[in-house]
Amino acid sequence: MTDRRGFDAVPSALRSAAAVAACLLLVAGAVWLVVYLLFKVMALTMAVVAALLLTALVAPVARLVRRLRAPAWAAALSGLLTLLLAIAGALALAGDQVAGQWREMSHGLSAGLHRARDRIVNGPLPISERQLDDTIDGLIKAARRASPDPMTGASVAAEVAAATLLSLFLLFFMLKDGPGMWDWIMRLVPARRRAKIDAAGRAGWGALVSYVHGIVLIALVDAAGIGLALVLIGVPFALPLTLLTFVAAFIPFVGAVVAGAAAVIIAFVSGGLTDALLVLGAVIAVQQAESHLLQPLIMGRTLNLHPVVVVVSVTAGSLLAGIAGAIIAVPVVAVAYRVASVLSADDPPPAVAPAVSPAAPER
Known part of the structure; x- marks a missing residue:
């Protein structure tokens, strides 16, 4: 009885504030737990998100193929191949231009660096040639220290490759069976909230x-x-x-x-x-x-x-x-x-x- 009287003595505004704070803490804890779990499987999370974004991008291609009365797997494959061909074509064209202009660009780079060096040393800034060389050497050493070691780089590259393959795999099945997946999820939801x-x-x-x-x-x-x-x-x-x-x-x-x-x-x-x-x-x-x-x-x-x-x-x-x-x-x-x-x-x-x-x- 004493405890009840003590509870009633607490102002209603303070009780409401405490209830709101408790709810906010509960929601924040749930959000933190979800984010923590997603980060524990970061490669999988990014693969799923990438697959969703790519599905939204190439779904019109698959829908167009379906209107031609093609089977679902053919429509999904057409969307996937369209994406891969677009990426491969852009990279091939860019790589060909880089290979064709690399020698010219290397000479231009050397001349440009010399011009920039002369303007900095002989310009209005109080920088000597030795100070500029020391600064450049320091930046190079800092970049080397910041770069990952070969083992770490190889591990990251393997994770990226695995996530890329997984996202393409998910993309195919999202294009092929997307509505069925959503219907399955809806069947798990209570009817009154569906x-x-x-x-x-x-x-x-x-x-x-x-x-x-x-x-x-x-x-x-x-x-x-x-x-x-x-x-x-x-x-x-x-x-x-x-x-x-x-x-x-x-x-x-x-x-x-x-x-x-x-x-x-x-x-x-x-x-x-x-x-x-x-x-x-x-x-x-x-x-x-x-x-x-x-x-x-x-x-x-x-x-x-x-x-x-x-x-x-x-x-x-x-x-x-x-x-x-x-x-x-x-x-x-x-x-x-x-x-x-x-x-x-x-x-x-x-x-x-x-x-x-x-x-x-x-x-």
């Missing part, structure tokens, strides 16, 4: 598809604009730099800076300060067009994520899982936001989003 969870899952998949298609379109526009500028200016390795720009576009904000810096550096080394400034102007123009036109038009209407949310997501993803985390951070947040929006609604909206695998057989 409609809302099904709507939430379809909405999340729709957000993922919108993100993948939107970011691919933006990457193509960026790569085409910067690649055309590199060709017109006469910068070596225009095709590899264009491919780098396309890949870097999948990392919001950070990727554009890295790809642009690489293009400017190669332009400076090969053609001097004028070419570097021209490339820098082209990169800034393309990036401004992307941020003020393409991003709001293509991504803003589909994801409804504020730029601050995007920046925080990319930063958190890169801190947790490096480059891979930076790539998947935005789609994960977009899907989570869409799913949470549907689950928090009073009534599930009509299922208008595409199914889990648009390669589903038409009925």
Whole structure:
């Protein structure tokens, strides 16, 4: 009785705050446990995420083949082969250009480094030749210390290769049996919650598809604009730099800076300060067009994520899982936001989003 009177003596606001804090701690603990388990099997986690992203990308190919009355396995195989041929073709073209221009680029690199060295030593900065040599030697030694040993590099390469093969394996079966997989998951959900969870899952998949298609379109526009500028200016390795720009576009904000810096550096080394400034102007123009036109038009209407949310997501993803985390951070947040929006609604909206695998057989 005394304990009950003591409990009643606690202000109701404090009891409510304690209950909320306990719930938050419970949720935080559950989230931490899930993240911990996912990190324990990082290779598997990244393979599954990559397979989902690739499924959203190449599912239209599989769906088109299915409309030609091809079997499900043939449609899935066509999507997989389309992806592999696109990657292999781009790498082959880029490698051929690198091999053809490597000798010319090596001479340009040597001359460019000498020009940069002379400008630094003889310029307005109070740096002597010996100080510059010491700085360069220190950077080289630091890079060597930071580089992994051969055994660690071989282990990482093996893990990446295994994760790549697993993601391709999962991609094939997601294209082939995606709807069946989702139906099996839905049968595990209680009947009274099935409609809302099904709507939430379809909405999340729709957000993922919108993100993948939107970011691919933006990457193509960026790569085409910067690649055309590199060709017109006469910068070596225009095709590899264009491919780098396309890949870097999948990392919001950070990727554009890295790809642009690489293009400017190669332009400076090969053609001097004028070419570097021209490339820098082209990169800034393309990036401004992307941020003020393409991003709001293509991504803003589909994801409804504020730029601050995007920046925080990319930063958190890169801190947790490096480059891979930076790539998947935005789609994960977009899907989570869409799913949470549907689950928090009073009534599930009509299922208008595409199914889990648009390669589903038409009925």
